[in-house]
Amino acid sequence: MKGSRAREFGVRHKKREIPAVLWMLALASLINVGGLSLLWPVNSIYIHVRLLQSMSTVGWVLMVYSGSGFVGSLIGGWLYDRVGPTWTLAGSSVLAAAVIVIPALDTSFVVYIGVMATFGLFCAIPFPVLNAIASHAWPEGGRRAFNFLYVSNNIGVAIGTAIGGLVAAASFQAVFFGICIGYLVFVGLTLTLFRRPFLQAYRAGRQQRSATTDSVLHIGDDGDVQNELHAPIPWGAVLLVLMGFLCAWSVYVQWQSTLSVDMQALRYPLAAYSILWTMNGALIFLGQPIITWVVRRLPVLTLHMLVGVCLYVFAFGLLLVSHAYIAFVAAMILTTFGEMFAWPSVPAAVSNLAPPSKAGLLQGLVGGAATLGRMIGPLYGGYLYDAGGIHSVLLFACSFLSMPLLLFIVFHFLTKRIVVVV
Secondary structure, three states: OHHHHHHHHHHHHHHHOOOHHHHHHHHHHHHHHHHHOOOOOOHHHHHHHHOOOOHHHHHHHHHHHHHHHHHHHHHHHHHHHHOOHHHHHHHHHHHHHHHHOHHHHOOOHHHHHHHHHHHHHHHHOHHHHHHHHHHHHOHHHOHHHHHHHHHHHHHHHHHHHHHHHHHHHHOHHHHHHHHHHHHHHHHHHHOOOOHHHHHHHHHHHHHHHHHHOOOEEEEOOOOOEEEEOOOOOOHHHHHHHHHHHHHHHHHHHHHHOHHHHHHHHOOOOHHHHHHHHHHHHHHHHHOHHHHHHHHHHOOOHHHHHHHHHHHHHHHHHHHHHOOOHHHHHHHHHHHHHHHHHHOOHHHHHHHHHOOHHHHHHHHHHHHHHHHHHHHHHHHHHHHHHHHHHHHHHHHHHHHHOHHHHHHHHHHHHHHOOOOOOO
């Protein structure tokens, strides 16, 4: 009896204890996203104001950027499963660093399109790799592993956007050099400090695959959970959650495209916009006790997604009725809590459904879905903005959010017996 309790305590302790490799992943994510996010608050503004392009054209450029990112996410997942993490991370980051300095040397709009196409490809590759490492390094951590990366990503966003806004106010060219430096730091750490723990996690995933012989839970035709040798990926369930993720991201990304330009049109300074993203990152860090409290009492991943999307509806609805700066602050707070519930839950849900040998592939699809959302959102947002202003964008956004709500509800009823975790 005592031995049984001791073993039970050991299992619970193992689930709670964050492994050292997760701290390495957190630092890697912070540096990777911190450098990249120097671009986020200024990209649309740079194209619209400095390169003198319409918002519709801005949407097309961001679509090219995100479309390349979709391909990069798939390549990153594929390379992780076959090559491993070290050279996948280092190689893609070196290429991203080399490409992003080009606009600092040549301010042609045509050149900028080419840069966005190639940079989007390379900068997307690390994301599925880091997620796959997390799933292999701490499989018993469930949502907590992905939430850990999510928090570190957003600390990077807070730091990067704050610096990016300040630097861009002085020089747009300096932003591109800053991103290059961030990637080179990431490469150096990947080849030194991160190399061994990341490889150990990757090998642990390969051992897990061998031990289980790809025997994993999946959903049968009768809705029951089955355990079969070489079980297939439950594509129906996976596609439902990925489509919902894509739709939600296409609305969320309006903060980085149409809303950023609208704030400039309302004569808010660039620093005021950057402060919103700094607040976003700080709130994600400081708000974790609240999220943890809710998640423990509502331990169902799909419900987290639904709560998150509902908060997005409230945020964009608020901006429909007020353009005061305090409304932007309140909307960002609602959006931030929404993403804290929704974003970590999607890769965690997909990880629950994935065979061990396909972790990289499916996390690549998760990143790809988010990237497609970031591709589609600025495109339709730009057209709506040019046609009817920000009111048209916000009205469509609130209506369109019914789509991810519906998809997540269907996903919940299809997978409720297995996708419950925290």
